Amino acid sequence: MTVQAEERERVPVETPVPLLRMQGIVKSFPGVKALRGVSLELQAGHVMAIVGENGAGKSSLVKTLSGAYEPDEGTIEIDGVPLARGTHAAIDAGVAVIYQELSLINDMTVAENLFLGRMPARKGFLMQREANRLARAALARVGLDDVPPWMRLGDLPLNKRQLVEVAKAITRDARILVMDEPTAALQSQDIVNLYAVVRRLRAAGMGIIFISHHLEEVFELADSAVVMRDGATVGARPMSQWTEAELVQAMVARNLESFYPWEPREYGDVVLEVRDLASAPLLRNASFKVRAGEIVGIAGIAGAGRTELLKTIFGALPATAGEIRVKGRKISNHSPTEGVRHGLVYTSEDRKLEGLVLDASIEENIALSSLKALATGGFVSRARKRKLARDASTRFNVRSSSVLQVTGTLSGGNQQKVILGRATATQPVVIMLDEPTRGIDVGAKTEIYAHMVSMARAGAAVVMVSSELPELLGMSDRVLVMYRGSIVTEIARDNAHSEAVIQWATTGAGA
Template sequence: MKREPGSVLHPGSGALKPPPLLRMSGIVKSFPGVKALRGVSLELHAGHVMAIVGENGAGKSSLIKTLSGAYEPDEGTIEIDGRPLARGTQAAIDAGVAVIYQELSLVNDMTVAENLFLGRMPARHGLVRQRDANAMARDALAQVGLDHVAPWTRLGDLPLNVRQLVEVAKALARDARILVMDEPTAALQHDDIANLYAVVRRLRAAGMGIIFISHHLDEVFELADSAVVMRDGATVGARPMADWTEADLVQAMVARNLDSFYPWEPRPYGDVVLEAKHLASAPVLRDASFAVRAGEIVGIGGIAGAGRTELLKTICGALPATGGELFVRGRRTAIRSPAHGVRHGIVYTAEDRKLEGLVLDASIEENVALSSLRALSKAGFVRAARKRRLAHDASERFSVRAASVTQTTGSLSGGNQQKVILGRATATQPSVILLDEPTRGIDVGAKTEIYAHVVAMARAGAAVLMVSSELPELLGMSDRVLVMYRGSIVAEVPRERADSETIVQWATTGVGA
């Protein structure tokens, strides 16, 4: 009997068990001073979605780069269909490995078809066969539900959610059999995420092996057939999803119990610091009335487009108020800009930290100082010693993991970037802190640290308004929840009555049960 490489003969049955689609065995990878991977082993079968979860720095990226050929392992083997995988990225591509990173690897100024077949456009006698390229592109696009997208469309003219699916189509156009998706939903809204889920399920049903990396545990339980947990460069757990609970996953990832995940505590509240009466900012924010007291954490819930971000931006002066009134410590106040807001004790941390929250090419020191330049200046010159001390204090207070405050902020992990933002915000000693999705795109361990800092801010007397799209986070951290629907605050739910069903009912219909 002829046996395929890597196949296993079942004793007594005469039947051959095919090897796994992917087998990584004893993978070790070291960098100067760091052992990134410590003997990692895993198996992926065709028609299976495997989640890989772990904190930033757990080794997930190093493992994927080793699979893709970007890194060469110091020890260990990689097999596809039982055959050793040759070194290098081209060998991985030829073997059917495709990786979709969080930062898309597409060219906006090229057409969709050109992106799908970059470097290998169908040609004859040196001339590109555009008709063939378009036909092949249509086939790949149809597999991810993009039948409506013309192959000759300039990629940069498409919205981000569509470009994300073009990246998946690109993998399919290369006849990928192993698809690695690294935080694929980070920049997507609810409907787009549901569409991506449907695509993943179709690809699984077609026999593709999929590795799904996500910080969102709800996504892992929704999509994955199994989960592998990494910590400190090693695998510390691998089970079918039916054998995992959320508490088990969190404990395996961060070596701490879920009971301490949300460090909420009852606190004494002070006077009302911020009050809005029928606040509006056309065209999205229509009617917001609420009050927040010193020491209080007020969550803001609602679906995408409900006006949550617009509310925070109107309060801090980033958007103009077109109606209503705002009171700061009882005095009617018109906030004209974010800088004006800072002078009134109001700071805002943006949802998109890379686009709006940080200067990625600048140092930690420069980012922390941005909101405090007036206080740090004398006769128009910034006092370097005071700026350095401010950055050191913020870094120590928020436990920013960096070589020094001169390190470039863009080189930090997502969790540490968020700590730099919080350090800058609190450096101004604000009385009102507006947090827009403060844990978006960061790992579970970093989230627990951010939560502890938020509670500490409230304990110190700040009034905190926090927008979150994650219901467990909203319920776990808030003293009460304001729910928005179509630009208006429609409900105020105290902590003791807040549950997922109540919040979702108000958020999706605008009325209670």
């Protein structure tokens, strides 16, 4: 080797200064250490996923980056420059955070939301025309060319409001965009559109932190993943070096094999039979049977009629044709109250809007469907209601200070357990679960799955709608596939695989 070559070997290769560097971040609250020395680096033009269970520290880390929290220890640098304290300093440095609950004002125009608190002005007068021009440019970058800047924001559908949040970050010249569960309330096509926007922003050099409970999204979109558990980072690798099993194991410290606790069971008699059921305009023709102790999954794309099927059986939607039989007896459900009386329960896919009274206590929510059974002489027994709530809370392991805790303060997973506690309190024959694990973390999902198995083992018939194919295939004894308002096929567990389900769900026919 020549001297010149040897000298070249000794020259260190310069690594670029990361767009964002967080080192040794510690944050404590009374009795809780939320962050335990978290470190990560984000490069420009890179999508980094942060995954972990609820309580792992993801939100605390994001709030520390945004300036909402001040770290007890550690440093934050952007382009190698220490970040000053406070939210304004973070915004000025190019940090933008889009939370799951959007921070937009529905009664203001789109442009006013984009430039809230910083509308273009000259000599004290607002420049509305200039605001609209700048708004159009920002909206075009997120695919909202068709949205007028002067339109009232609340008149836009949720998926477009989500993209307005992204456009707002663009108007602030954000260089680091944090997206916290951005797809939680979106349908499949909206998610595809959001992916396209994220990829365009990445190509333009923006650094993006993507927080999601959906592992398929992480593998689809991220360049790397950081796993958090108990306030610390327990793994950080490029996506090419992660497998789903390794991610799950890192998040919850258990193997993927135990993720879906399905087990073979003895089935009883048919307890629910649906014949040619229809409910205009979506549900056209549905027929199926479910036995006691069976878990039946229902698959289909958005708009296939899955939710409408469950709601019609329950009595929340009017049946326009067909019949429903429970334990061989034909029933006519004209309301959910009648559905409960016939031994049916339904849990909504939207637990905040239809599933819970968020301002009420756990006790009140669990007792809602059982008030008549808890009453004597027209008065609800407070002691019996308290016992019912405590028993259900214990059975479903609801993590709370007491059954008097306000339900809206619970995590998504614990809110879902409260819903299950109420559903089973009526001792139903058939339990219909619509997207039972939507928006909850991996650890809470495994608990919900275990409860589903327990309910089936106790003799209930469980009918589950889910948009997550791994969940359907992992938990169902058989899968029914819906297409344009009808059940088009039934697939036994041993023959159920994602390709077959997708083929039927998208075309209405097999391969």
